[in-house]
Amino acid sequence: MAVQLPGRFARRRPRTLRGRQIRTAYLFLTPALIFFAVFYYMPIADIVNTSLHTGPQADEFNGLGNYERAFDDPAARNSFTITLFFALGTTLGAIVFGLGLALLVNRPLRGRTAFRLALLVPYLTSVAVVGLLWRNILHPHLGILNRLLEELGLPTQQWLNTNPLATITVVTVWQIAGYTMILFLAGLQGIPEVYYEAAYVDGASTAQRFWRITLPLLTPTTLFVTVMSVITGLQAFGQAYIITNGGPANSSDLIVFHIFNVAFDSRDFGYSSALSVLLLIVIMVFTALQLRAGRRREVQY
Template sequence: MSAPATTAPAAAGAPPPVRRRGPFARSLHRRYVVTAYLFLLPAFAFFGLMFYLPIGNILANSFRTGPQADEYAGLDNYTRAFEDAAVRNSFTVTLVFGVATTVGAIVIGLALALLLNQKLRGRVVFRAALLVPYLTSVAIIGLLWRNILDPQLGVLNRVLADLGLPTQTWLNTHPLATIVGVTLWMTVGYTMVLFLAGLQGIPEEYHEAALVDGAGPWQRFWRITLPLLAPTTLFVSVMAVISGLQAFGQAYIITGGGPAGRTDLYIFHVFNVAFTSRDFGYASALSFLLFLVIVVATVVQLRAGRKGEVQY
């Protein structure tokens, strides 16, 4: 009797045999895909209605003019935007505001995170207290600081007068610096929390090894902590730039864009064009230009941030 035939073992390193999926497997895969898209459909509908449709509407209106944006104007609104001195002023003010708030949020937020990451008594209370302004409405923050900084009736001037110190008129002499300071007071608690999360995600073994090698506190911060915080810093900077370019409430409530346009933030200027001058086509063009600036700034930041990421 002949021995039963056996299958020869596959040669070492040979690729595994290709298994063709049958009709049942393909049908099951198709069901998985359809089910996944059905679950994603509400999110797609939400973004389409609340994000992409308004952008398309603004883009369409940017080529029109008139109080109702019902007359076709071609590229006239965009040409006018680049020639408008008031637009250039508001964009410059917004750029300075955005850079100042972004750098301040990163530096102060990181410093507070490093401080409150130590084993200090009451650090949880301080963390919560610093986060409260961020959780408060911009309208409330604006009204609060407008009353505090009011030259005649403000609380700050009363305290300074009681202490025998000269009173201030910061809303007239340094209006942009004032709203930058108010914005930082409002947002550094959020950036502090983000940096705290990043710091607590760094393995302690790296610092212990550097300490054994004789590295000092500054060397450990510069060579270990800061590079490993690159993803957090990138996220903070992107969000701060977007928030700074879209700031509105600070100028609208605290300074009214003045004095002499020194706090005329871009979105506040667009608001005045749309609802004071009733030029919705021109306001749409200005809004779409800001959208392009934000997209370009975000892409540049993300690409630069990915090049700076380090892994240990």
């Protein structure tokens, strides 16, 4: 014979089950929350606290003095400007070349799997190795590129001195294009073929199918690539440190490299922390603006 529980107990049981589920979820999330708290949030809080101090040991309270100094420092402004141009160049290059390569390898070509892997190898290689490789290739006297120009009877170039910012931008695009290609390739393969078939029946050309179907439906992928490329460009360090050393005349002094020099060459940890916080704010603002603009342009068929 079934026992009928009183109404208050019947109502309490689902609530207790819900509470157990919430406690279990937090129990599984606890290691990740501890990891983020120890290795992300606590260092950020420490940097913010350090940015409010000055002195060799960053032990003298300075309030917002370091931030005021950052806005008045021409070297910091120059470094931020250079980094913005670098991030813009690498983002546009990653989108254009990544999408172009994705369209190419998405076709039924012989050996396309090996071609995809070959294009992905630079991204899987560390920035240090890529930097050393290209520094040797672009060396004005011993580099392979200038040797090739000599063999062809063409004038050699001072690749690392004439326009170093463009040089490290091209090197960075070369390294990350394979990664963006994989992302765009996944987006292309997620577009239903029926759209292209219907457009073909309606007489749409290849260019019209690309502009009216492929590009609009790749908006989420393009948004993701844009956000990640901008963040990567703003945080770039190894290219300036290894390939150009920030020169000549600070023309490739990326902001993270500038922060590194302020912290470990000038031993000004308070000011370098303030620059780091400002960089974090810039990244957050750019990311929020890109996400907002991307959601407005998202197209659904």
